[in-house]
Amino acid sequence: MSEPAKEKEAVPAATPANVVPAGAAAAPAAAAGTVAPKPAPKAAAKPLPTPVFNERHGKLILNSRYWPTELWKSPWSLPSYRKGALVLFGLIAGILLTGAAVGELSRWADKLYALIAAFVAARHWPAVTTDAVWDLIKILIVLHVVLINGLWAIWWERKISAHIQSRVGPTYAGGWHGWAQTLLDGVKLLLKEDITPTAADKWVHALAPAIVVAPVIIAFAPVTFGKQLAAANLDMGVLYIFAFAGISVIGVIMAGWASGNKYSLLGGLRASAQLVSYELPRGFSIVPVLMFAGSLNLSTIADAQAGYWHGLPRWFIFYPVIGPLAFVIFLIASVAETNRTPFDIPEAESELVSGFHTEYSGMKWSIFFLAEYGYVLLASFLLATFFLGGGASPFAFDHVIPSWIWMLGKAMLMMFTFLWIRWTFPRLRADQLMDFNWKFLLPWSFANIAFAGLFLLFR
């Protein structure tokens, strides 16, 4: 960028036309005609790149070694961008059309239930078999939501992080954009030798991953994936989820303590301090939502946001002041709960190696990540349910796209926000981290409850 300026100093006689300013990219095409070949510079100086007029882009382009000309092109002039946009459009259209064709999943679920009931009745099995089989199907679906999410989210995160950092990420495994990368990584980790250090407490070391991952699967029971689409329609769903999500912190402390490693111990303790601290604003920030919805049942909370105000959906995030404040506090606290980057003090690579999972390898290590991405998905679904209207469509005229497509779309949007936050913000220091929680988020979440109370009083 500074090269033209240098040239100006070196050759004072140069006409303005010869000296291409930094902003030449935006110069109109007409100016290009006046550009004459540059006079030979002084012998000592290296020849500077010659500005050329690129006919294809209609712009004056400086063929600089320092400034890639790609950056001056409009994205639409690049075939890869056009192709990417086309693929994205096709993908979205395909998903929406599939959704419209399939319709509400709860309808299909009812049909499947009736089918099982008929099968059981035909065999003269006890009627309770139907419910048992039905519950088993629901449980296996919930389990696989967590597992498949692990495969998907890790691949997605690697792709997003790569593109944020101007890399390409996984490309080879499986063919299309390296889609099979996580799957193969999983196989590798399954077959990889596991090292339990001699200094470690063997049993606690082995038990810790299980205690981290089991609660996240259990916590998915009341999560609604659409209208009438939850494994267990619990009346105290919110409390249930927070209660189970809180258990994982014990596993983290166990992992840190049992590793026989000072840094892991420190990481585990920091993680516990952080997780329990951020659980408070996370719990308090949704109290306004509960006040407006009047229920702890996730389906009821989603249904309470049905309807429109002059075209604007009645989602909690659109409540003046209270909604956005609660949303932001819940989002930040959720990011902190998953130990992700702005809040990754427990596993700060630059000081604690890898925190509480330094001494873990193979399957035990990968289970920690399965749990982390499970919590990201859980938080995404909770954000979509609490603040974005669950499966409700944002458009009053839309009666075609089923609720599960909207729910999934909103959850994926929130998940993208999680990944985006991770690869955009720098890490907070340990004391800033705690101050931010106790002296900012927590008082504001209290204040938000007061705002919501005033809103209910003077409505």
Place this chain on the structure above:
Amino acid sequence: MMSAFAVVYALTLVAVLFAAVTLIAAKLLRPRVEYARKLSTYECGIPAVGTTEVKLNIRFYVFALLFVLFDVETLYVYPWAVTAKSLGTPAIAEMGVFLAILFIGLAYAWAKGALQWE
């Protein structure tokens, strides 16, 4: 409602089984070539010095204590939040008093330096 809890219990069982089966399957599948150097604590790459039985800073306990205090309050606030709309003004006023006391507690901890991390 009973059916919903049946799902929860069964899911708990399945989740624990999943963790157990995964870890055991990995144990059966993976190679096992151990020697003392490999089994030493990695820590930060160089031979570890000292033990992990160290004295820990008191701040961890202070925050844990504060957490227990406020987390129990969450349990009090939730049932109120659910019924706040139907109970009307008196309930909201009462919760205002409750939260004010809670907030004073937080302010006290703040003033005493319990929230200071150093």
